Amino acid sequence: MKQLLTHLKNIHHLSETIQEQLQHCFTQLVLPRNELLIAEGKICRHLYFLEQGCLRGFYNLDGKEVTHWFGFENDFVTSFHSFITQEPAVENIQLMEGCVLWAISRETLNGLLDKYHEVERLTRIAYEQYYLRLEERYVNGQFKTAAELYENLLKRTPHIIERVPLGYIASYLGMSQETLSRVRSRL
Secondary structure, eight states: OHHHHHHHHHHSOOOHHHHHHHHHHOEEEEEOTTOEEEOTTSBOOEEEEEEEOOEEEEEEETTEEEEEEEEOTTEEESOHHHHHHOSBOSSEEEESSOEEEEEEEHHHHHHHHHHOHHHHHHHHHHHHHHHHHHHHHHHHHHHOOHHHHHHHHHHHOTTHHHHSOHHHHHHHHTSOHHHHHHHHHHO
16 A cells, blocks of 8 residues: 555655555455456456556457557556546456556545545546556557567667567557567567
8 A cells, every 4th residue: 555655645645644544445356367457248347556566458369469558567557448438448457467456436536526626636636647648558559669668668678578478569669579579589
């Protein structure tokens, strides 16, 4: 919980009252590698803070898994579309390592948002950061070469090579594993 509160305080100031409230609103989850945190077709009812571990979001497309994001320490993770709309998720979230997460239900979060302006502001800033990452990923995918995509990924998350299989990285970058291998050999 300490890591979560520190991360939140780095995003926006939190009063002692809010810090105390938050400690009662999150539940710790310790889950093993390969488990699905969220499965397609299920409604996502929680927002998670990833304290320790690595996970990935992926879609099933014509029998093939397409990785579209990774989560690492200090990331908020969920199936955002399902969490916000309360419709079934179209993605899966799989733990790539054993993970320690802190979960807050949608109802609890909404109660905090209604009651505390600080939490509302904090959530808005976190959503803005998520949106910016999403837009950056979209723009990069449209205008960058395979080598530039890979270099950007290594710059942002240098530890990814030790933690994520190359097949998932290739899928995330929108290229075949062979293309990724050629890019890596040139760098």
